[in-house]
Amino acid sequence: KAGVTQTPRYLIKTRGQQVTLSCSPISGHRSVSWYQQTPGQGLQFLFEYFSETQRNKGNFPGRFSGRQFSNSRSEMNVSTLELGDSALYLCASSPLALSYEQYFGPGTRLTVT
Amino acid sequence: SQQGEEDPQALSIQEGENATMNCSYKTSINNLQWYRQNSGRGLVHLILIRSNEREKHSGRLRVTLDTSKKSSSLLITASRAADTASYFCATDDDGNNRLAFGKGNQVVVIP
Numbered sequence: 001k002a003g004v005t006q007t008p009r010y011l012i013k014t015r016g017q018q019v020t021l022s023c024s025p026i027s028g029h030r031s032v033s034w035y036q037q038t039p040g041q042g043l044q045f046l047f048e049y050f051s052e053t054q055r056n057k058g059n060f061p062g063r064f065s066g067r068q069f070s071n072s073r074s075e076m077n078v079s080t081l082e083l084g085d086s087a088l089y090l091c092a093s094s095p096l097a098l099s100y101e102q103y104f105g106p107g108t109r110l111t112v113t
Numbered sequence: 114s115q116q117g118e119e120d121p122q123a124l125s126i127q128e129g130e131n132a133t134m135n136c137s138y139k140t141s142i143n144n145l146q147w148y149r150q151n152s153g154r155g156l157v158h159l160i161l162i163r164s165n166e167r168e169k170h171s172g173r174l175r176v177t178l179d180t181s182k183k184s185s186s187l188l189i190t191a192s193r194a195a196d197t198a199s200y201f202c203a204t205d206d207d208g209n210n211r212l213a214f215g216k217g218n219q220v221v222v223i224p
Contacts, residue, residue, distance in 0.1 A: 042216045042217065090155060101158045103158065105155050106155045107153075
């Protein structure tokens with residue numbers, strides 16, 4: 001099976017812009033989670049989607065949003081970018097739920113200037 | 114505080130030596146997982162140990178879980194240069210349906 005793919009791999013945006021990141025989970029996986037990784041805060045949970053429904057959300061402002069499509073592909077959107085949004089955004093998929101083994105994609109490196 | 118906090122140490126060892134890292138957490142869990150990350154890439158799942166298990170092995174990896182102390186350890190035996198990476202523990206934060214990762218332990222294996 002193909003692994004989790006994320007596009008784009010690298011992105012440079014300026015403050016105030018918005019960005020959309022995409023994640024394609026492993027075929028058959030219905031749970032998709034998103035994480036933000038920064039040197040200062042480490043890995044932080046953003047949200048999880050299962051069968052197109054957001055099941056859980058981390059402690060991030062409303063500028064961070066996401067969705068999942070019927071084919072389980074997921075997108076996350078960050079509006080009104082701030083410098084502090086510069087991070088590695090990781091997507092992970094799982095057959096059932098967060099509490100099971102997560103399969104991570106390579107991440108999207110977002111730089112906000 | 115964040116769940117799954119590893120002892121904040123960077124470890125530098127010689128190839129062939131064993132590497133041990135620890136993780137502590139604060140709330141009840143269903144399971145605890147360990148992941149490896151190579152230099153800014155995605156995480157790779159290493160091992161999952163359930164709350165009713167005390168020890169688990171996978172190849173050169175040995176994980177222990179002490180729920181009374183809310184702690185876990187990961188042992189890598191006979192380390193190799195390819196084991197150079199950051200290692201994270203993650204707990205499922207029982208009841209919140211989210212994974213909480215620790216800060217990570219950087220391990221450098223010198224050939």
